[in-house]
Amino acid sequence: MAIRRERAHVDPVSPEPPVPDEARVVRGEDWYGREFAGERFERYTFYDMDWTEAVNDGAVFDECTFSGVRFNASRHTGAAFTNCTFRRCGFFDARFEQCKVVGSLFQQCEFSLIQVTGGDWSFAGLPGADLRGAVLDGVRMREADLTAARLEGAVVRGVDLSGAMLHSTTLTGADLRGSDLSSLDPLTVRLGGAKIDPEQAAVIATALGLDVC
Template sequence: MAGQSGRSAVPTESTVREWDDPELSGRTQRRVLFIDTDLTEVDNRGGVFEECTFRGVRFNASTHTDAAFVNCTFVRCSLFDTTFTGCKLVGSFFDDCTYNLLKVSGGDWSFTGLPRADLRGAEFHGVKLREADLTGLRAAKAVFRDVDLSGASLARADFTGADLRGSDLSTIDPLTVGLRDARIDLTQAMVVATSLGLDVRP
């Protein structure tokens, strides 16, 4: 299954359609294909997924704490009211998923692919999103507080009315990224002004 940016999922070695055991904590799954699996309200503490593919999986109201989804692919998954705390999603890719009320606190999402994702109203606090693909991201009225966006691809992203205070905006091009009514701090204002070619002086 190729993602929107042409990335293909890693070949899987086993398939799961029904997950009868609600316990994911402390387990490791590698190269597993999850199809239409219901993981609603699952409490995952420390579970590890490596190079897995989730297709049509429902993560609704689930919580993931200190868990890892490394180089995984999420296709048409529902992450309604899903919470990630201190999780590692390095290298994972999301394709045509829904993210209503998604909450992410801490953790490392570097090199993650979220092109054209609809993150309107989602909350990210203290997350590493270094070199993530956020091209065309729709994040109006979202919260991106203290997020490391260094090196991220942000062309055509929309942060209208978003709270961006404390985040790294060094790769944002104000001419191609929607920032109307976004909340930023004074340090970020200097960065944005400099990127517009303004000569900022005291």
């Protein structure tokens, strides 16, 4: 699937958002605890909704916009959110397992206690995201935009970050073991107290111009 947006370097909210298709606008509805099973939504816009404790098993959302949607304590398994935009959404204690979130952009969202296991989040835009304490385990995040993101104390294990944008990212105290750090510039990130394995140490040393013998 082609990615049709440019990756962001900041966390803007567009002053001129695309005009939604009124026939595909869902506004203010309470979907607390709703169950999704293989449904498909294309170019829908969801405004100010409660998706708390929703259970999403394999639903597909393509080019959808979520604004002010609360995903707190929701569970998503094998679902897809491709080329979507999330504005001012809440993901407190949300769980994503083996989901596809390719090309989606997150703006001014809250991620407390979020857990992501497996799946593909390549090209996702998370600039400036507050991911402190998040768990990212075995996720593919190739060329994801994590510019200035905060990942203090996060678990980022076995994550494919090849080509990811990590300028000004804070990784202090994070567990990075097993992740691809080939695109990390140690001079532009904060790494104090982060946990890394010997192979990653060699990659970082090489990036600093050291000769690893």
